[in-house]
Amino acid sequence: MNPLRSVGARLGLGLAVVVAAALVLVDLIVVPSLERKLTNAKLAQLREAAPSVGVGLANSPSYALDDTIQAAEASTDARVVYFTVLVYNPPTIVVRADSNTVSSADVENDPLALRAFTEFKPVSGTVTSRGEHFAEAAYPLAAGPVVLLRASLHDSLSSIAFVRSRLVVAGLIALGMSLLVGYVAASIFARRIRRLERAADRIASGDFGEPVVDRGRDELGQLAAAFERMRQRLAQLERARREFIANASHELRTPLFSLAGFLELMTDEELDPKTQAEFMATMREQVERLTKLATELLDLSRLDAGRLTVERERIDLSSLAETLAEEFHAVALSTDHHLAVDGGEVEVTALGDEERVLQIGRILVENALVHTPPGTPVRLAAARRNSSALLAVEDEGPGIPPEHSDHIFDRFYRLEGAVASGSGLGLAIARELAELMGGSVELEPAPGRTLFSLVLPATPTDSAISRENERVREPSLQ
Ligand SMILES: Nc1ncnc2c1ncn2[C@@H]1O[C@H](COP(=O)(O)OP(=O)(O)OP(=O)(O)O)[C@@H](O)[C@H]1O
Ligand SMILES: [Mg+2]
Incomplete structure (x- = not known):
């Protein structure tokens, strides 16, 4: 990078310009007003x-x-000149007495004294004589003479x-210092910024x-703290991504x-029809497992990409529970489970997507059938809890x-x-x-019992009714 375009050089130059501007302002405003x-x-x-x-x-x-x-000069600390009138027309005055005994040539025809005489009023101002500045006050007396007091402004x-020259020196020092301090301070900042830039590049490269x-x-x-939070989150996501890919490929490989x-x-050996049928049944199971896994992975990737949209319509959870029970009737029979719906007297309606609610219900009922021993009961129920509607599987x-x-x-x-038939994705999909x-x-876990509930917002009328009745029905199916 061009060193002149660095933050350090710019900040140093900026400070120098400010100091220089302050100096010029002092010279243009403060010094003249002091003089005045x-x-x-x-x-x-x-x-x-x-x-x-x-x-x-x-x-x-x-x-x-x-x-x-x-004596007047000693008391006023100013040269005193006393003029008398020589001629009234044209007005001419001459020096009658002068406290400066050396020469009065420089005050002859003094313009202020002449003005005081002609205008007959006190006059004051500054004059320059032989390169030196003086303050003068001329005072006309009644009979015509004029007295002039003149004091040199040289000392003031x-x-x-002197102050001005010191200011210039101090300003130049401040200018140099500001250049240096600005450059050093900005260089420290620039170093920190470059460190952050390198960190961002590192994160960008994975x-x-x-x-x-x-x-x-x-x-x-x-x-930097925000960058660090971003790095940790990205690292976490990256870990989750790798884990997901590893798990997914492992799950795919097993049935394959x-x-x-x-x-x-089946190709190598001479098989009797019975064994062949058994093999075919197992192979069908594996294909089903693969198909289910592929569907679940697809659902998850859609969920991750935010491409899965859901309706928000009024759905009847009680009738959905019935539908699920019918759907799984044959499976429950084959696994020797007693699948039943606990009928509630009131209709339970919720806001949601019917298809998705059925999908969640299937995941929960399937778990209840797969992960429990044969002969145990599985119950489905729809219930209301405050402003929520529940579909419970126990x-x-x-x-x-x-x-x-x-x-x-x-x-x-x-x-x-x-x-080990499942891949552990069902509940993740259900929750998402x-x-x-x-x-x-x-x-709601308890030894010897599992109760999963899908909780959805109840439809407004339902919650209104439930508020009115102040009745809270927990999804306990006991
Ligand atoms: N009703 C249940 N009783 C006991 N354990 C359960 C029950 N439901 C789920 N589990 C446990 O939770 C785990 C995760 O369930 P999940 O539905 O996510 O995956 P899965 O059933 O193993 O596979 P799949 O992706 O095919 O559904 C199960 O493997 C099982 O160990
Ligand atoms: Mg499952």
């Missing part, structure tokens, strides 16, 4: 002293005029010039191993291996130990020793579908 103030103070002082000096000189006898004028102006660290408590520190093995056996199987209840809805999660409909799937 000092000059005005001097003029006021001369104006104030002039009348009494004038009266003193007018009343002084001629022989004492020089002494009086010297030179102290201002390397989530190294944490993003910045100990600063400023905005950059906060940005089994199918391949049976195919081999069985009397081994139950799910509480330590597993947090993970049971995770993808590919299966209990140790469970019937329920959430998509604004509901949830709840598990």
Whole structure:
């Protein structure tokens, strides 16, 4: 990168411009106003002293005029010149006495004294004589003479010039310092920014191993903390993705291996029709398992991509429970389960997608049939709870130990020793579908009993009725 375009160079230059602008402002505004103030103070002082000096000189006898004028100079700290009228027309005045005994040539025809005489009023101002600046106050006396007080501005102006030169030196030092400080400060920031940039590049290239660290408590520190949160989340997602792919491929491979093995056996050996039929049955099971797995994986990928949409329509959960019981009637018979619907007297309606609710119901009923021993009952029920509507599936199987209840809805999660026919995806799909409909799937585990409930928002009328009756029916099927 061009060093002049770096943040350091820009900040340093920016600070230098600010300092330079401040210097120019001081020179253009502060110095002239200081000059004006000092000059005005001097003029006021001369104006104030002039009348009494004038009266003193007018009343002084001629022989004492020089002494009086010297005393006036000592008391006013200004040169005192006493003019008398030479001619009235044209107005001409001449120096009669001057406290400066060397020469009066420089005050002859002094414009301010002449103006005071012609306009007959006190006049004050600054004049430049032989390259030096003076403050002057001229005061006309009644009989015509004019007294002029003149004080040099040299001391005041030179102290201002001194202050000004010191200001310039200080400003130049500040300029240099600001360049340096700006550059160093910005370089430190730039280094931190570059570190963040490298971390972002690392994350972008899929390397989530190294944490993003910045100990600063400023905005950059906060940005680094946000980067770190992003890195952790991405690392977590990446882990989940890899795990998912590994699990999915493992689940796919098992039935495929089994199918391949049976195919081999069927081609290689002379099989009697009975064994052949058994093999065919097992192969059909594996194909079904593969088909189910493929469907589940497809559902999950649609859920992940957000491509699965659900309706929000009024559905009757009681009649859906009946439909499920009918659908699984034959399966329950084959697995020797007693599948029944606990009939509620009231109609239970919820807001949701009928197809998706049936899908969740199938997952729950299938689990209750697959993961419980033959001969145990499985019950279905629809119920209301406050402003929710529930579809509950309860069985009397081994139950799910509480330590597993947090993970049971995770993808590919299966209990140790469970019937290994499934892939552990059913409950994950059920929960995600329920959430998509604004509901949830709840598990109420207890030893020797499992109760899964699909909880959906009840339709407004239902909740109104339930509020009115203040009746809470829990989905207990006991
Ligand atoms: N009613 C139940 N009784 C006991 N254990 C259950 C019950 N329902 C689920 N489980 C346990 O929870 C695990 C996860 O269930 P899930 O439905 O997610 O997967 P699965 O049934 O193994 O496979 P599939 O993806 O085919 O449904 C099951 O493997 C089983 O161990
Ligand atoms: Mg299942």
